[in-house]
Amino acid sequence: MILLRVLGFSLLLTLFFTLVANLLPQVEGDAPKATKVDLSSLTPEKYAAIGDTIFHGKGTCTLCHNERGRAPNIAVLNLADETKKALADANYQGNATDIESYIHESMLKPSAYVVPGFGKKGAPNVSPMPTISKPPIALSAIEINAVIAYLQAKDGNDITVPLPSADAAPAVADNSGGSGDAPAIAATAEEALNKYGCTACHTILDSEADTGPNLKKVGPTLSEEFIRKSIIYPNADITKGYEADIMPDDFAEQMNVKELEMIVKFIRAGGKK
Amino acid sequence: MMKSRELPAGEINKMIRVSSISGPSSSTAKGRDIRFAGSRFGWHKLPWKKLSLHVGLVAILMLAIPLFVAISEPGSTPVLASSDWSGVTQAVAAEAVTPAATPAATTDTAAGDAASKELIPAPQPEAKDYPNIGVSSRSVVWIVAQLHLYFGAFVLAVPIFVLLIEWIGVKTGDSRYEAMAHEFMKISATAYAITSLLGGTLAFALFLLYPDFMGYMMRVFGSQTLVYAALFFSESIVVYLYYYSWDALRYGNAKWAHLTLGLLVNVVGLTLMVMSNAWATFMMAPSGVNEVGAVTGNIWQILKGPLWNALNLHRFIANIAFGGAVVGAYAAYRFLSSKTPEEKAHYDWMGYTANFIAILSFLPLPFAGYYLMAEVYAYSQTMGITAMGGILAWLFIVQAVLIGAILLAGNYYLWSGMSRTEGSERYQGYIKYIAFVLVTSFLVWITPHTLILSPAEIRLLGGANHHILGVFGIMPAKNIAVNLMLIFTFLSFQLFRRADKVAVVSWERAGNALMVTIYAVAVFNVVFAGVYYGYFTNTLYKVGSSVMQVASTLTVIISGIILDTYLYKGARILPSHWGKVTNRSQYALFALPVAFTWLMALMGYVRSSVRTHWHVNNIMRDNSPDNFIPAIGYAGNMMTIVTILFIAMVLFVFWVSTLSEKKQLPPESSGQEVGQ
Numbered sequence: 001m002i003l004l005r006v007l008g009f010s011l012l013l014t015l016f017f018t019l020v021a022n023l024l025p026q027v028e029g030d031a032p033k034a035t036k037v038d039l040s041s042l043t044p045e046k047y048a049a050i051g052d053t054i055f056h057g058k059g060t061c062t063l064c065h066n067e068r069g070r071a072p073n074i075a076v077l078n079l080a081d082e083t084k085k086a087l088a089d090a091n092y093q094g095n096a097t098d099i100e101s102y103i104h105e106s107m108l109k110p111s112a113y114v115v116p117g118f119g120k121k122g123a124p125n126v127s128p129m130p131t132i133s134k135p136p137i138a139l140s141a142i143e144i145n146a147v148i149a150y151l152q153a154k155d156g157n158d159i160t161v162p163l164p165s166a167d168a169a170p171a172v173a174d175n176s177g178g179s180g181d182a183p184a185i186a187a188t189a190e191e192a193l194n195k196y197g198c199t200a201c202h203t204i205l206d207s208e209a210d211t212g213p214n215l216k217k218v219g220p221t222l223s224e225e226f227i228r229k230s231i232i233y234p235n236a237d238i239t240k241g242y243e244a245d246i247m248p249d250d251f252a253e254q255m256n257v258k259e260l261e262m263i264v265k266f267i268r269a270g271g272k273k
Numbered sequence: 274m275m276k277s278r279e280l281p282a283g284e285i286n287k288m289i290r291v292s293s294i295s296g297p298s299s300s301t302a303k304g305r306d307i308r309f310a311g312s313r314f315g316w317h318k319l320p321w322k323k324l325s326l327h328v329g330l331v332a333i334l335m336l337a338i339p340l341f342v343a344i345s346e347p348g349s350t351p352v353l354a355s356s357d358w359s360g361v362t363q364a365v366a367a368e369a370v371t372p373a374a375t376p377a378a379t380t381d382t383a384a385g386d387a388a389s390k391e392l393i394p395a396p397q398p399e400a401k402d403y404p405n406i407g408v409s410s411r412s413v414v415w416i417v418a419q420l421h422l423y424f425g426a427f428v429l430a431v432p433i434f435v436l437l438i439e440w441i442g443v444k445t446g447d448s449r450y451e452a453m454a455h456e457f458m459k460i461s462a463t464a465y466a467i468t469s470l471l472g473g474t475l476a477f478a479l480f481l482l483y484p485d486f487m488g489y490m491m492r493v494f495g496s497q498t499l500v501y502a503a504l505f506f507s508e509s510i511v512v513y514l515y516y517y518s519w520d521a522l523r524y525g526n527a528k529w530a531h532l533t534l535g536l537l538v539n540v541v542g543l544t545l546m547v548m549s550n551a552w553a554t555f556m557m558a559p560s561g562v563n564e565v566g567a568v569t570g571n572i573w574q575i576l577k578g579p580l581w582n583a584l585n586l587h588r589f590i591a592n593i594a595f596g597g598a599v600v601g602a603y604a605a606y607r608f609l610s611s612k613t614p615e616e617k618a619h620y621d622w623m624g625y626t627a628n629f630i631a632i633l634s635f636l637p638l639p640f641a642g643y644y645l646m647a648e649v650y651a652y653s654q655t656m657g658i659t660a661m662g663g664i665l666a667w668l669f670i671v672q673a674v675l676i677g678a679i680l681l682a683g684n685y686y687l688w689s690g691m692s693r694t695e696g697s698e699r700y701q702g703y704i705k706y707i708a709f710v711l712v713t714s715f716l717v718w719i720t721p722h723t724l725i726l727s728p729a730e731i732r733l734l735g736g737a738n739h740h741i742l743g744v745f746g747i748m749p750a751k752n753i754a755v756n757l758m759l760i761f762t763f764l765s766f767q768l769f770r771r772a773d774k775v776a777v778v779s780w781e782r783a784g785n786a787l788m789v790t791i792y793a794v795a796v797f798n799v800v801f802a803g804v805y806y807g808y809f810t811n812t813l814y815k816v817g818s819s820v821m822q823v824a825s826t827l828t829v830i831i832s833g834i835i836l837d838t839y840l841y842k843g844a845r846i847l848p849s850h851w852g853k854v855t856n857r858s859q860y861a862l863f864a865l866p867v868a869f870t871w872l873m874a875l876m877g878y879v880r881s882s883v884r885t886h887w888h889v890n891n892i893m894r895d896n897s898p899d900n901f902i903p904a905i906g907y908a909g910n911m912m913t914i915v916t917i918l919f920i921a922m923v924l925f926v927f928w929v930s931t932l933s934e935k936k937q938l939p940p941e942s943s944g945q946e947v948g949q
Binding site for chain 1: 564606609610653654655658664665667668670671674675678860863864867868871882885886891895900901902903904905906907908909910912913916917920921924
């Protein structure tokens with residue numbers, strides 16, 4: 001009898017723990033799968049889109065390059081300006097001459113230049129960033145160029161990296177385990193607003209939600225810079241009557257630069273095309 | 274005048290004496306109350322000569338084993354400085370496309386002896402190279418490995434505190450400690466055979482299901498595996514010698530010989546543990562090999578990976594907590610099955626001691642875990658973030674539930690146990706406040722930061738994070754909660770220990786005032802550091818502030834133990850009624866091992882999953898069909914299966930242990946009895 005009671009009690013407790021585990025979001029971590037890319041139809045834009053996927057996936061760049069301060073938040077920085085600053089810095093120890101070579105060098109020799117404040121603890125001129133071409137990330141030369149293409153394109157700069165030749169037949173890893181196609185970038189501002197769920201909280205398009213400010217109303221009164229900042233840093237300025245920490249603060253990671261600009265302009269225009 | 278239920282000290286001592294206790298030196302005859310032996314220690318009375326002999330023996334063993342390991346590695350490779358690796362690496366990497374029997378690297382860049390050593394890269398098996406037995410290979414290995422780990426942890430941990438309890442018995446002359454240590458060892462010795470069987474099954478399963486991986490591991494660790502086997506053989510001998518010679522080597526110098534055997538059990542056991550830990554840490558953070566997995570270092574460099582020491586410390590402490598919890602369940606099981614007050618008193622005391630061991634070892638465990646994770650981050654930020662901030666982050670909610678369950682069960686047992694002593698009413702009033710802090714902290718701890726929500730749910734919630742609860746979802750709030758839970762658990766523990774004592778030192782008031790001040794400052798530090806640095810400064814300070822919080826908590830624990838040792842020196846002891854505890858409290862002693870068991874499985878899942886799709890991180894890729902990180906729900910189901918199997922096996926061990934105490938009467942005598 002005691003044995004049964006003890007077993008029953010233990011079983012109930014175990015099942016409770018199991019229940020908690022099953023109530024949580026169920027996410028599997030797939031191993032990267034090599035996928036072939038059709039190089040004959042590859043354009044610089046598609047190449048940049050592949051770079052976007054790698055930047056947010058296999059490259060694991062956003063684990064550190066985000067708004068949490070572990071590494072420079074690349075999403076909100078214009079790398080053309082950052083390159084100029086770095087190359088002019090007395091601490092710069094690399095051989096880069098332009099944006100492409102600077103980004104390339106940053107990925108392969110991260111300590112050639114460490115942005116002030118982002119060095120290792122006790123060794124400010126040593127970067128904590130791993131060498132991207134080596135394990136665990138181990139991007140191939142073609143994947144590294146794709147990331148450079150993406151980083152150039154996101155700021156509206158020219159893509160200068162060469163497209164891979166058809167002979168190379170690269171296998172590009174994709175963390176999502178998908179087909180390896182370029183990620184779907186919203187074609188219009190309306191599509192982007194729906195894609196990122198803006199309508200859930202704001203009055204915009206057909207929505208009349210009031211969790212956040214009415215964008216149709218306040219949009220025309222704000223500058224583009226202010227709207228951009230409010231999307232990237234939602235807590236920087238809180239409109240009177242609304243609370244902080246409600247809007248997700250990771251849109252800078254999620255949005256493509258083109259999408260962000262489309263949304264900013266759309267809101268600035270009062271929700272009109 | 275005594276109350277009707279109160280028994281005089283002599284009677285109490287009789288109550289806890291059971292049939293297995295024998296020998297003239299039982300302190301029960303001296304009229305001692307049951308208490309912590311620590312409060313009566315006189316360090317100057319210790320047999321230092323004998324102790325120094327033991328320490329010397331341990332030192333020799335500790336030196337001899339690594340020396341043997343080093344010598345046994347044929348042609349130990351000179352250490353290659355990291356700067357020397359590049360040439361060799363490139364040479365091997367270039368040939369890694371044909372991994373089978375790559376000839377020795379003879380490049381001019383490979384300097385010295387390294388150039389002449391054959392450098393064979395790790396194999397890279399394809400999906401088709403993994404044997405298919407019709408069920409998930411990973412699941413089979415998962416179950417067997419986890420069960421082996423449970424039993425391994427148990428049989429390695431129990432002798433640690435058994436030796437300590439036996440030594441306390443010798444020092445105090447109280448044979449109750451002796452009897453308890455012997456009984457603990459009986460369970461451990463019974464479980465030892467199951468551990469060996471599971472170890473053998475695990476080895477077979479690994480060689481059958483992951484032949485390429487195991488071939489590589491054998492190549493890397495070489496003859497160290499034979500040293501492990503030899504040590505395992507030695508451990509078997511000393512464990513059984515230690516257990517079976519208990520009564521044969523009981524008094525005088527023979528007792529010291531027996532204690533030495535106990536020491537040997539622990540030295541060999543701990544060596545086994547750290548050696549097998551090296552296999553796990555090599556898979557997570559390989560060392561002594563180059564970038565394609567070719568062995569370039571000697572066995573010591575392979576063993577001593579960047580995570581080795583941190584894992585050794587973490588597992589050492591965790592094993593003791595786990596072992597204490599399991600023997601606590603044994604005591605609870607025997608308590609509930611007891612028919613006589615004497616038996617109940619004995620097993621109540623045993624359960625109390627086991628809980629004491631489990632909770633005291635558990636308190637520093639989060640800090641050892643913190644050290645391990647800090648080492649993981651130092652080794653690879655990507656690995657650290659995968660564990661703490663990636664898809665595995667959700668399981669820390671389950672971890673919070675489990676640790677919360679452990680702390681609540683441990684506290685509940687302490688509160689229930691206070692009712693045994695007549696002085697406990699002085700402290701009963703504090704329990705409700707402690708319970709409030711524990712439950713509130715627990716709720717903060719399990720509050721998730723973000724949830725995967727649909728747009729409608731976001732609208733309903735008012736954003737991705739709740740406007741009030743969102744504040745509790747981030748790490749600073751959790752750090753405050755965890756540290757407060759630990760501080761207040763220690764408070765329960767301290768009150769419990771004080772319940773049967775009345776201090777007689779002249780500085781009692783000052784001592785208590787100091788203790789209260791330490792608690793107040795620590796709680797203020799924990800809350801201030803968490804709130805100010807957690808919410809109002811940048812990330813760098815946020816991480817740094819946790820050190821201040823941990824230091825505050827540890828200060829409370831250490832100063833509390835030291836202060837009470839002196840404050841209650843020669844204290845007046847109030848009567849304790851062992852065996853007069855509620856049956857309900859015993860279920861707390863079952864909750865502990867169940868939660869511990871589940872927690873160990875959960876942490877094993879994290880530790881293993883941070884390798885993502887690698888058998889050996891960054892060196893040997895896992896291309897099997899199971900090379901993905903399973904979702905927490907699936908993992909939870911696996912953990913439950915393993916936990917239930919373990920509980921069933923442990924109950925079998927308990928049952929087998931009690932079988933030796935039963936004796937069937939001869940047929941004629943029972944016939945006579947019937948006839949009469």
